[in-house]
Amino acid sequence: MNRFSVAALAALTLTTLALPTPPASGQQISKDELIFLTPDWTGQRFDDGRPRVPDDILERMKLVTLEEAWAVLRGQGYHFQYEGDWQVLDPDAVLVGRAVTATFVPGRPDIHDQYDERGRAEGRSGSQNSWPVDMLQPGDVYVADQFGAHVDGPTVGDNVGNAIFANSGNGFVYNGAVRDLNGLREIEGFSAFFRSYHPSHHNPPGRLNTTLVGINTPARIGAATVMPGDVVLGRDGGVIFIPPHLAQRVVETSEIVRLRDMFGQQRLAEGTYTSGQIDARWSDEIERDFSGWLEENIGELPVPPERIEELLENRTW
Numbered sequence: 001m002n003r004f005s006v007a008a009l010a011a012l013t014l015t016t017l018a019l020p021t022p023p024a025s026g027q028q029i030s031k032d033e034l035i036f037l038t039p040d041w042t043g044q045r046f047d048d049g050r051p052r053v054p055d056d057i058l059e060r061m062k063l064v065t066l067e068e069a070w071a072v073l074r075g076q077g078y079h080f081q082y083e084g085d086w087q088v089l090d091p092d093a094v095l096v097g098r099a100v101t102a103t104f105v106p107g108r109p110d111i112h113d114q115y116d117e118r119g120r121a122e123g124r125s126g127s128q129n130s131w132p133v134d135m136l137q138p139g140d141v142y143v144a145d146q147f148g149a150h151v152d153g154p155t156v157g158d159n160v161g162n163a164i165f166a167n168s169g170n171g172f173v174y175n176g177a178v179r180d181l182n183g184l185r186e187i188e189g190f191s192a193f194f195r196s197y198h199p200s201h202h203n204p205p206g207r208l209n210t211t212l213v214g215i216n217t218p219a220r221i222g223a224a225t226v227m228p229g230d231v232v233l234g235r236d237g238g239v240i241f242i243p244p245h246l247a248q249r250v251v252e253t254s255e256i257v258r259l260r261d262m263f264g265q266q267r268l269a270e271g272t273y274t275s276g277q278i279d280a281r282w283s284d285e286i287e288r289d290f291s292g293w294l295e296e297n298i299g300e301l302p303v304p305p306e307r308i309e310e311l312l313e314n315r316t317w
Helices: 003-014 031-037 055-061 066-075 109-121 128-134 158-168 181-185 244-270 275-279 284-296 305-314
Strands: 095-106 140-145 172-178 192-197 210-215 219-221 224-226 231-235 238-242
Touching: 055 095, 055 231, 055 244, 066 231, 066 238, 066 244, 095 128, 095 219, 109 128, 109 210, 128 140, 128 158, 128 210, 140 158, 140 219, 140 231, 158 172, 158 181, 224 238, 231 244, 238 244, 244 275, 244 284, 244 305, 284 305
Parallel strands: 095 140, 140 172, 172 192
Antiparallel strands: 095 210, 095 231, 219 224, 231 238
């Protein structure tokens, strides 16, 4: 599929407010259970109970660094949200969105056949690896635990990649091998984090290698735990999964750090203060200077003006 047709398909799909969600099955978590497991989230939810972090938070998240997000989560007691050492399609890409999770296990015919039969009865179509992809909505990120499968393991190639992008306008995090790298790279604006590449395909004739056992259930991605609705932040070869109730805190903390760094570096370049003054706890004089700098540059800084106004209202210098 060429870039024009992919872009057109994505644009057509993204004009839809929501895609129909297939009925929950034994693989898919129930709405009540998902709400039970995300008690700290008090904002909007999708129809299936998945937390829906606002679009403006997702947009602002694109400027957050992994270090900034990690520090906030660690400070809140979340020690297992980061996983690194990924292969990527574009090393400069930043992936941000709401997680839709899929958990695969090594193929087991009895379980696979039962889920397959029930899925058909519930109106699901195609192979099992397409079922969570069909559920993606604009702004989602497909997060799949493929248990590191390599030979005869890939459930994502350029066809599934195009479907992911068409449904979500976004990319994926995939704990396993992918195929069709050339085709995936042709999807303009598409970003992906994956473990390895192999030209084979999952479940070749006569060999069942993968079975889908979880849709939007808690999932393990390497050393990280991810929940459906977590905000995925992927950049610089690493991925961090941010619980939805901490997403705004991460963004706002990052924005404060970003502004203070910009101010400090500018004043150092100008020779106004020494490195010791900037690296230490700021004096009242520097804090007053910082407030004036915010007011003077409010329309030119990489933080929404309304956020800067909020900061200024709460400052005492």
